[in-house]
Amino acid sequence: xxxxxxxxxxxxxxxxxxxxxxxxxxxxxxxxxxxxxxxxxxxxxxxxxxxxxxxxxxxxxxxxxxxxxxxxxxxxxxxxxxxxxxxxxxxxxxxxxxxxxxxxxxxxxxxxxxxxxxxxxxxxxxxxxxxxxxxxxxxxxxxxxxxxxxxxxxxxxxxxxxxxxxxxxxxxxxxxxxxxxxxxxxxxxxxxxxxxxxxxxxxxxxxxxxxxxxxxxxxxxxxxxxxxxxxxxxxxxxxxxxxxxxxxxxxxxxxxxxxxxxxxxxxxxxxxxxxxxxxxxxxxxxxxxxxxxxxxxxxxxxxxxxxxxxxxxxxxxxxxxxxxxxxxxxxxxxxxxxxxxxxxxxxxxxxxxxxxxxxxxxxxxxxxxxxxxxxxxxxxxxxxxxxxxxxxxxxxxxxxxxxxxxxxxxxxxxxxxxxxxxxxxxxxxxxxxxxxxxxxxxxxxxxxxxxxxxxxxxxx
Numbered sequence: 001x002x003x004x005x006x007x008x009x010x011x012x013x014x015x016x017x018x019x020x021x022x023x024x025x026x027x028x029x030x031x032x033x034x035x036x037x038x039x040x041x042x043x044x045x046x047x048x049x050x051x052x053x054x055x056x057x058x059x060x061x062x063x064x065x066x067x068x069x070x071x072x073x074x075x076x077x078x079x080x081x082x083x084x085x086x087x088x089x090x091x092x093x094x095x096x097x098x099x100x101x102x103x104x105x106x107x108x109x110x111x112x113x114x115x116x117x118x119x120x121x122x123x124x125x126x127x128x129x130x131x132x133x134x135x136x137x138x139x140x141x142x143x144x145x146x147x148x149x150x151x152x153x154x155x156x157x158x159x160x161x162x163x164x165x166x167x168x169x170x171x172x173x174x175x176x177x178x179x180x181x182x183x184x185x186x187x188x189x190x191x192x193x194x195x196x197x198x199x200x201x202x203x204x205x206x207x208x209x210x211x212x213x214x215x216x217x218x219x220x221x222x223x224x225x226x227x228x229x230x231x232x233x234x235x236x237x238x239x240x241x242x243x244x245x246x247x248x249x250x251x252x253x254x255x256x257x258x259x260x261x262x263x264x265x266x267x268x269x270x271x272x273x274x275x276x277x278x279x280x281x282x283x284x285x286x287x288x289x290x291x292x293x294x295x296x297x298x299x300x301x302x303x304x305x306x307x308x309x310x311x312x313x314x315x316x317x318x319x320x321x322x323x324x325x326x327x328x329x330x331x332x333x334x335x336x337x338x339x340x341x342x343x344x345x346x347x348x349x350x351x352x353x354x355x356x357x358x359x360x361x362x363x364x365x366x367x368x369x370x371x372x373x374x375x376x377x378x379x380x381x382x383x384x385x386x387x388x389x390x391x392x393x394x395x396x397x398x399x400x401x402x403x404x405x406x407x408x409x410x411x412x413x414x415x416x417x418x419x420x421x422x423x424x425x426x427x428x429x430x431x432x433x434x435x436x437x438x439x440x441x442x443x444x445x446x447x448x449x450x451x452x453x454x455x456x457x458x459x460x
Contacts, residue, residue, distance in 0.1 A: 003055045004181040004259070007099045011065040013041030013082035015146035015169025018154075019072035022162065033162060034076045035152035038169040041145025042066030042082035046095065048133035049088040053223075055179050057088075066143075069169060072151045082145055092184040092262055093133050094372055095142065095177050098126030128375040130177065134184060134262075142177065146170035165421055167409070180258065183221055184369055185237035187359050188263030190299075192291055193240075195269045196316040198222065199346035201238045204356055221259050232360050237263060257302045264366040265359060266311045268292055272327055272343075273320035288315065288330040310362045311339045314355060319345040391437040399448040400438055400458075407451055416454070 016038025023031025044066055064087060070079030131140040149167035156163055189197040205224025222238040239260055260266070270288045286294065292313065299306040313334040315327060327343075334341040340358050344351035389404035416422050429435050438449065438458065447458045 003059055004183075006055045006058045006179050007062070007176055008058050008179065009063045009174065009176050010044045010143055011063070011174035012044050012143035012172035013066040013068040013145040014172045015039065015041045015148040016069035016071040016079035016082075017169050018149035018151040018166030019074060019077075020152045020164060020166045021074035023075070033152040033156050034074060035166050036072030036074065036077040036079065037151050037154075038072045038148030038167075039069030039079035039081040040148050041069045041169070041172045043084045043141050043145050044143040045084050045086045046093070046131065046133060046140050046142055047086055047088050048091045048093065048136055048138045050091055050136045052088055052090045054090065055093070055181055058179060065174075066145060066172065068172070069145065069148050071169075072148070072166075076151070076153055079148060081148075084145075089133060089179060090181050091134060091136050091138075092182050094129060094180045094182060095131040095133075095140070096126075096180060097128045097130055097175065097177060099176050099178055125375075129372050130374055132372040132374070134369065134371050143173040143175070146172045160420075160424070164418055165424075182262045183223065183237055183259040184235070184262045185223060185259075186234035186263070186363055186366075186369075187265040187267055188237045188239050188260050189267045189269055190239050190260065190295060191269035192271070192295065195271045196346040197238045197240070197269055200267075200269065200314075200316070200344070200352070201236060203346060203349055203352055205236055226356055226359075228356060228360055234360060234363055236267075236359075239263075257298075260299065260306060261303060261370055264309065264369060265362045266306070266309050267314055267355075267359065268295065268311050268339075269314045269316050270330065271317055272315040272330065273317040273322045287326050289326075289333045292330070292333070310366050311337075312355075312358060312362060313339050313341045315341075315343045316346055318343045319348050319350065389432060389434065391434055391441065393441045393443075399450060400441065400443055401450045402434055402438075403452065406432065411451065411454060 018038050019035035021033070021035045023034045025031060044064065064085055066085040067082035069082045072079045130142060133140060147170045149169040152163045152166045154167075155165065189200060191197055201222055201224050204226050221240065224236050224238075225233055226236050227233045237259065239257075270291050272288050296307060313330065315322075315330060331341050340362065342351055342355045342358060344355055389402065389406045391400070391402050393400050410425070410428055416425055443449075443458050445457075445459055449456055449458055
């Protein structure tokens with residue numbers, strides 16, 4: 001089964017907690033604190049693998065979590081780092097933050113991401129590109145594991161020689177992402193159903209697509225490699241589902257239009273010998289020129305940049321009776337747009353060697369395969385130990401709020417139930433200027449101050 005778009009939930013590992021311990025050995029009078037650090041949480045890593053062609057491996061299992069870091073131990077023993085979770089995806093996979101339902105909804109859903117399943121704050125906006133793995137073997141970290149907490153050995157000072165507190169490990173990140181496969185091919189065959197796209201692919205490559213005389217025989221893109229000589233080969237793709245209205249969801253919809261975006265050259269195939277028994281076909285009654293214009297109009301509605309790609313017009317089924325006047329009209333239309341023009345027969349193979357040489361020639365001057373730059377790259381950066389603190393008054397509730405990484409970090413390693421820990425907490429508030437800022441905001445005795453989950457009343 002060909003799966004080219006799917007939503008999964010990823011979660012990096014949490015960091016291990018630091019340890020509180022003291023060295024006690026015979027004949028060692030001044031052992032001091034020796035609590036070890038917690039291990040780092042595992043990362044979520046994606047790797048582009050040439051041995052995978054679809055995203056079917058993610059169809060049934062939707063949640064992926066890396067290992068947590070181990071807690072620190074005594075004797076300055078650090079905890080083991082959590083094992084990274086490596087997920088293999090096909091080459092050409094784009095990763096977007098959040099669940100993006102379809103191409104048409106990406107702009108409409110450019111809203112703030114929701115909170116992760118573990119309560120973490122969102123890390124981006126829905127639809128933002130986080131990674132484009134278009135090179136074989138390319139690796140990308142989607143979510144870094146949480147930093148391990150420091151043991152009490154790090155908090156010893158000349159005035160505080162026996163700290164009874166340590167630092168908790170930081171949580172990992174958890175959020176949903178959309179994996180979206182855009183097949184990478186040098187040339188893509190486009191055109192109405194039954195134009196002969198699959199037949200051409202089967203003739204010039206070793207691919208074995210399903211071929212039959214009815215609409216939408218091909219239900220998934222097919223790839224094959226064309227080998228002209230020792231130094232010349234290219235990847236050819238059969239793109240199904242293109243009819244009038246495809247960019248709005250008609251027929252197979254726009255599910256496979258995304259794969260055209262990775263092709264460097266478009267081979268536009270036209271059936272120049274429509275038969276009366278095909279009256280139910282979408283393109284019945286159209287001239288060859290009108291058929292080309294209809295498909296190009298769909299490409300323009302989906303992505304106007306597609307019409308800037310090199311196109312090759314191919315008239316197929318010339319082994320059957322054709323209208324010479326309409327065929328000449330198609331040839332002149334191609335010349336008017338500076339598009340190479342070829343006539344072939346999928347049934348007999350006539351004209352196919354010339355067409356493949358024409359495609360190889362067009363590829364020499366074609367633009368490179370499209371790649372997408374990440375819109376949101378913050379989560380790839382290592383966490384920083386920031387100490388800024390915000391102090392503000394909630395006018396509606398009438399209380400004061402103190403927040404910031406500096407406060408969060410302090411609360412993580414301070415034991416407020418211990419007398420010395422509480423004294424350290426009070427000195428911290430004064431040394432960091434928090435008390436001064438609260439007084440400047442007009443705090444009075446008995447007013448409530450919130451520090452995340454901690455709440456206390458202010459007294460001078």
